Amino acid sequence: MSAHSHPVTAPVGGKLFNTATFVCALLIMAMVAILFVRFIFGLGAVTNLNDGYPWGIWVVFDVVIGSAFACGGFSVAMLVYIFNRGEYHPMVRPALLASLFGYTLAGVGVIFDLGRYWNFWHILWPTYANPNSVMFEVALCISCYITVMWIEFSPVFMEQWGLKVQKKKLEKVLFFFIALGTLLPMMHQSSLGTLLVVMGGQVNPLWQTPVVPLLYLLSAVTIGYGVVLFESCVASSAYRREIEMHLLQPMAKIMLGTLAAFLCVRFGDLVVRGALGHAFTPSLEAFFFWLETACFVLPYALVGTANARRNPARLFLAGVSIMLAGVLLRVNGFLIGYDTGPGWHYFPSIAEMLVTIGMFAIEVLGYIIITRRFPVLPRPETAH
Template sequence: MSTHHPAPAPVGGKLLNRVTLVCGLLVAAMAAILLVRMFKGLGYVTHLNDGYAWGLWVVVDVMVGSALACGGFSVALLVYIFNRGRYHPLVRPALLGSLFGYTLAGAGIFFDLGRWWNFWHIFWPGYVNPNSVMFEVAACVTAYILVMWIEFSPVALEKFGLHVAKQKLEKFLFVFIALGVLLPMMHQSSLGTMLVIMGSQVHPLWQTPLQGAVYLLSAIVLGWAVVLFESCVAAAGYRRSIEVHLLDPLAKVMLGVLALYLALRVGDLMWRGVLGLAFEPTWAAMWFWFENLAFLAPYALIRTVQQRRNPANLFLAGICVMVGGSLIRLNGYLITFNSGPGFHYFPALTEILVTAGFFAIEVLGYIVITRRFPVLPREEPAAA
């Protein structure tokens, strides 16, 4: 049975405001730092060392950033794989967030390469290493970025009145939609697999042969959490009515998959006999509980239908899952990572500014495109 959905339309309004101004300043600071980095090297603007070759830029901008950009993938799973057409109005805004997140994650990898001028070696036949998990991640992420730009191109074609071209593209769009579901499943699981090959440097609470499944499930849940967060922020920022009729069942699905993730996580710890480490008075145990309490919080916030109809609860639940999903990656790759004696790492101010700049680009781009392109469902502005 077909369901009628309001056609997407530009939100309209001024592009210059306090939010875009702050974002612009952060982007300018980021650009200046990266310009210095290109000529002076990573050591000039970061606190990286031989023990911590991957710092804030890789872990946050790539590992965490790509996971937070799984909204398009997670919504596509519901709409196109499980045939839940009622969620279709969420596809374009979720895809837009994913598009920016992954594109910037790819850019982040480029700037973190020590010899960035050799980046083309990744795909050159004479240098490529098909047995490397890092090659698989690079190939899948690159392909997924291209796929998402193609998936999102009907928005631009619609904006500029190229309806014939849009109709021709839509005949083949199912191929790119299928790739848009497959590719994230491959590289998100591989991002977890990279921890496995790091051996004892990774704390036992985060070192598991099931890391691929753990990362994939958490990425799917994170994608839905970001949709909850973005929908609430967009409704408040643009003074629109929030789509509770869509977010309520979406949140329920998220809780179900989150329960599956937690069962896998706890079951794995028990199976490996390391669950007791979570109850020791250690730095790692403290961060373990921060991570998992964030994952458990949504069950107190949106467990019932009445709770899920409260936009504030949906917003907070989305933030909690985003925090938990970010921490599992930060904990494994950075916070509890053990490089051996003599090595310490804390990000430099320049690293923090670059990371803030990347997120500022996402916010700025989201505002510009939703105001000028048909992304969000058409709606008259609601009262403040």
């Protein structure tokens, strides 16, 4: 995905100090205060983590789900640079910006959950490398992808700061980073699913399957399109811009296609493994499985026809439904469907929730600041 080929983009402008940025600032300050306590007194001072549940919402939401939500740039990149759908160019920069914040914050969020956070640099030091570790592969790929995205997005800053010569030089080698930007997400999104595979029988059969890496990859691509629908609708409403229906309508159709592939693999796997019967047992896991499934199927009822896709509200709700489905798929596998044995329970503390909300607030605040001061969104007169 490239951020350099958009001569019709422009800063939105306007005041940076408003109700939205003020609320975000308050949430970020609360997060910083909690993290101060966490880094001084340890995880036990602010979280409900225990030996049975060493991973809580900081890993599941901020990293596993956060990186999936950040696949909008990757999903749009496939359309533009792999399938040569150049008409989607106006969506590359907004999608890349959202991905940039999502992945960067996911990388930072990992540090919050590390007991010996001062040894984080070991992950990137060759003598400590463990190529047989799934978590090492995820950490390495995400770290590389964050770097690649910042390089891809740098032409936005160069345009605003008048660095035309530097931007022209970067464009000559940007194709290399574009290629990496489409390869790396495929690797680590599937590896995030592999984390469930290595957990073995602790994960409920509804989510424990050898094909879970493929499921996580397909769902991440689908979620990426859902996030683009959501972000485009919200940005158009917040900035009082005309919504880009000529792009969102066909994108919604593409999203339904990738969603169909996911559902075929999902239920085909359950049938082949004989695990579908677990969905009909009276249990919490079965309830959340059907809730997850309902959210994945709902977009067909919302935007399944060409006429329905002309309705911006339906496009927005379809995006929300896909995002919620992606959340449930990952929460169900890592928390709801995870059983480490009798006597262990986990529910996030208020402090944990505030940190996760604060991370989201940073993303919203950063998006507002950069779109208002840098050329990210298309000019209103050229949006069509």
